[in-house]
Amino acid sequence: MATVVSQQAITSQRPSSNFKASHFLKEPLNVPIKLRQKQFKIQATASQAPLLDPVLSPSKTIPQSYKKKSNEASLILIRHGESLWNEKNLFTGCVDVPLTEKGVAEAIQAGKRISNIPVDLIFTSSLIRAQMTAMLAMTQHRCKKVPIILHDESEKAQTWSHVFSEETRKQSIPVIAAWQLNERMYGELQGLNKEETAERYGTQQVHEWRRSYHIPPPKGESLEMCAERAVAYFEDNIQPELAFGNNVLIAAHGNSLRSIIMYLDKLTSQEVTSLELSTGLPLLYIFKDRKFMRRGSPVGPTEAGVYAYTKRLAQYRQKLDETLT
Numbered sequence: 659m660a661t662v663v664s665q666q667a668i669t670s671q672r673p674s675s676n677f678k679a680s681h682f683l684k685e686p687l688n689v690p691i692k693l694r695q696k697q698f699k700i701q702a703t704a705s706q707a708p709l710l711d712p713v714l715s716p717s718k719t720i721p722q723s724y725k726k727k728s729n730e731a732s733l734i735l736i737r738h739g740e741s742l743w744n745e746k747n748l749f750t751g752c753v754d755v756p757l758t759e760k761g762v763a764e765a766i767q768a769g770k771r772i773s774n775i776p777v778d779l780i781f782t783s784s785l786i787r788a789q790m791t792a793m794l795a796m797t798q799h800r801c802k803k804v805p806i807i808l809h810d811e812s813e814k815a816q817t818w819s820h821v822f823s824e825e826t827r828k829q830s831i832p833v834i835a836a837w838q839l840n841e842r843m844y845g846e847l848q849g850l851n852k853e854e855t856a857e858r859y860g861t862q863q864v865h866e867w868r869r870s871y872h873i874p875p876p877k878g879e880s881l882e883m884c885a886e887r888a889v890a891y892f893e894d895n896i897q898p899e900l901a902f903g904n905n906v907l908i909a910a911h912g913n914s915l916r917s918i919i920m921y922l923d924k925l926t927s928q929e930v931t932s933l934e935l936s937t938g939l940p941l942l943y944i945f946k947d948r949k950f951m952r953r954g955s956p957v958g959p960t961e962a963g964v965y966a967y968t969k970r971l972a973q974y975r976q977k978l979d980e981t982l983t
């Protein structure tokens with residue numbers, strides 16, 4: 659029989675988040691995970707995760723009694739599949755454009771490539787192209803868990819989307835959508851054709867707007883400004899989960915991911931200018947001993963190399979093979 663977990667049972671374990679829309683505006687960083695805590699955290703032993711205080715680092719916030727799930731975690735980054743504006747070669751930025759059919763296929767292909775790699779938690783931007791990519795990719799995952807977007811737009815949305823079965827919750831993967839992972843805001847370039855813009859302002863100028871670290875496009879964000887919110891979000895909300903041993907998938911955008919990769923790989927502002935990410939390409943990192951180790955892009959679900967990276971990945975895959983065959 660399904661376990662019914664009452665709202666009271668959940669809130670009795672932690673102070674009420676007193677969620678209000680205005681809190682979202684004031685404290686956008688911590689609301690989504692507070693919500694996840696409310697919806698998904700039942701007890702410290704639940705398989706989904708002990709959830710950390712979202713704003714502070716784990717060392718400051720995890721009570722001593724919490725045992726880490728693992729001292730290693732995988733991190734997968736995926737740039738969204740091709741969007742309708744990528745296809746038209748338009749500057750997109752924060753305009754919320756869906757995937758093309760090719761983008762859908764890329765997301766599914768990315769899902770196949772990561773189908774044997776563990777995912778406990780998904781972060782996406784608030785834009786549909788990243789969310790479609792994450793969801794489509796997860797249709798291919800061999801764990802067959804259901805990704806569920808957590809809604810924090812109102813207290814009602816939070817309460818009304820509550821899951822009352824612990825078993826069902828175990829078969830779910832929380833998806834947290836965060837605007838901080840959105841594409842860099844492209845200012846007055848949004849909606850303009852990239853080629854025509856280069857003809858009008860010059861190739862060099864447009865290249866600087868698109869790839870330099872410090873120079874913002876007109877009324878838009880530079881990569882540096884994008885990094886300020888995307889990397890801060892990563893450090894405050896995602897890294898603590900990895901430190902705890904949760905495996906994370908991030909589906910986001912060319913520039914928000916470039917800024918995160920710059921942080922993970924310790925690239926200089928010069929080096930990042932030549933970093934290009936293809937649509938729908940998954941990249942794997944292992945987080946261990948507080949370090950990120952880049953492990954490239956899994957080529958296919960059966961590629962031996964990926965599973966040789968760590969014992970934990972190999973064991974996870976073996977478990978899937980045993981359970982599913």
Ligand SMILES: O=C(O)[C@@H](CO)OP(=O)(O)O
Nearest residue numbers: 748749750751841868912
């Ligand atoms: O238009 C955009 O939002 C981005 C990503 O597609 O373009 P660029 O390659 O210039 O960063």
